Amino acid sequence: MSAWLVAGVIVALLVLGVLVASARVLKEYERGVAFRLGRLRPALTPGLCLLLPGLDKLVRVDLRVVTLTIPPQEVITKDNVPARVNAVVLFQVTDPVRSVMAVENHAVATSQIAQTTLRSVVGRADLDTLLAHRADLNEDLARTIDAQTTPWGVQVNVVEIKDVEIPEAMQRAMAREAEAERERRAKVINAHGELQASEELRQAAETLSRNPASLQLRYLQTLLELGADQNSTVVFPLPIDIVGPFIDKLPHLVDHFHANSNGTSRPPAESTPQPDRSG
Incomplete structure (x- = not known):
C-alpha cells in the first residue's frame, strides 16, 4: 500500500508540475499567438491559458502604443x-x-x-x-x-x-534675410504712415482755410504748447495774410520817402540883428 501511495503522490506531483508549466497568464493589454508543433493556433485572449509543454510555443504581443x-x-x-x-x-x-x-x-x-x-x-x-x-x-x-x-x-x-x-552658415544667412525683411516692412509701414499723415494734414488745412479765425486760434495754441516746454528759443510763424497788406504798401511808402527827401530843402537860417554901438 505504501508503494502505491508513493506512486500516486509522484504522479500527482508530476501532473501538478505539468499544469504549472503549461499555465500562462496574459495581461489585459497583451494577446498570445501560439504554435503547436509549428502550426498556428487561434489567438489567445487575456487571462489564464494552458499550453502543452514541449509542444506549444507562445509569442506575446503588446497592444499598447x-x-x-x-x-x-x-x-x-x-x-x-x-x-x-x-x-x-x-x-x-x-x-x-x-x-x-x-x-x-x-x-x-x-x-x-x-x-x-x-x-x-x-x-x-x-x-x-x-x-x-x-x-x-x-x-x-x-x-x-x-x-x-x-x-x-x-x-x-x-x-x-x-x-x-x-549648418551655421545657413543660419547666419537666414538671420540676415529675416533682418532685411523686417527693415523692409518697417520702411513700408513708415511710408504708409507718412501717406496717411499727409492726407490728414491736407484735410485739416482745407478745414482751417474755411475760417481764418480758426487758423489764428491754432497759432495761439502752438505758442501755448511751446511755452509749456520751457524752451529758450521760440520760433513764431507769422501768417502771410497778416503781413500781406504791409508788404503791398511797402513800395508806395518807399517811393513817397524818396520823393520827400529829394524835393524838400532845409530853410535858410535868419541873421541875428547886431546891437547899435554908435554913440
Whole structure:
C-alpha cells in the first residue's frame, strides 16, 4: 500500500508540475499567438491559458502604443540645403497574428521604414516648407509609413518631426534675410504712415482755410504748447495774410520817402540883428 501511495503522490506531483508549466497568464493589454508543433493556433485572449509543454510555443504581443524615436538622418532638401532631421513615431499593433506571421520583428521593421521614409519625404521638400509647414510633412510621413506597415498588422498613429539642424552658415544667412525683411516692412509701414499723415494734414488745412479765425486760434495754441516746454528759443510763424497788406504798401511808402527827401530843402537860417554901438 505504501508503494502505491508513493506512486500516486509522484504522479500527482508530476501532473501538478505539468499544469504549472503549461499555465500562462496574459495581461489585459497583451494577446498570445501560439504554435503547436509549428502550426498556428487561434489567438489567445487575456487571462489564464494552458499550453502543452514541449509542444506549444507562445509569442506575446503588446497592444499598447509604442513610442519609437528615429535617430537623426542626414538629408538634403529640395533646394540643396543639408540638414539633420529626427522624428518620433507612435504606433500600435492592431492584428497580433499578422504582426507575428507577416514580419520577423515589427518594431525594427517599422523603425527602418520610418527612417527611409523620413529621408525621402524631407528630400522632396524645400527648407522653408520644412521649417514653416512641418504639419503637412508630418501628415505625409504618417500616411506613407502607415501604408507600408498596415499589411503587418501595425497602425501608425502619429509621426512628428522633432528637430531640424541646419549648418551655421545657413543660419547666419537666414538671420540676415529675416533682418532685411523686417527693415523692409518697417520702411513700408513708415511710408504708409507718412501717406496717411499727409492726407490728414491736407484735410485739416482745407478745414482751417474755411475760417481764418480758426487758423489764428491754432497759432495761439502752438505758442501755448511751446511755452509749456520751457524752451529758450521760440520760433513764431507769422501768417502771410497778416503781413500781406504791409508788404503791398511797402513800395508806395518807399517811393513817397524818396520823393520827400529829394524835393524838400532845409530853410535858410535868419541873421541875428547886431546891437547899435554908435554913440
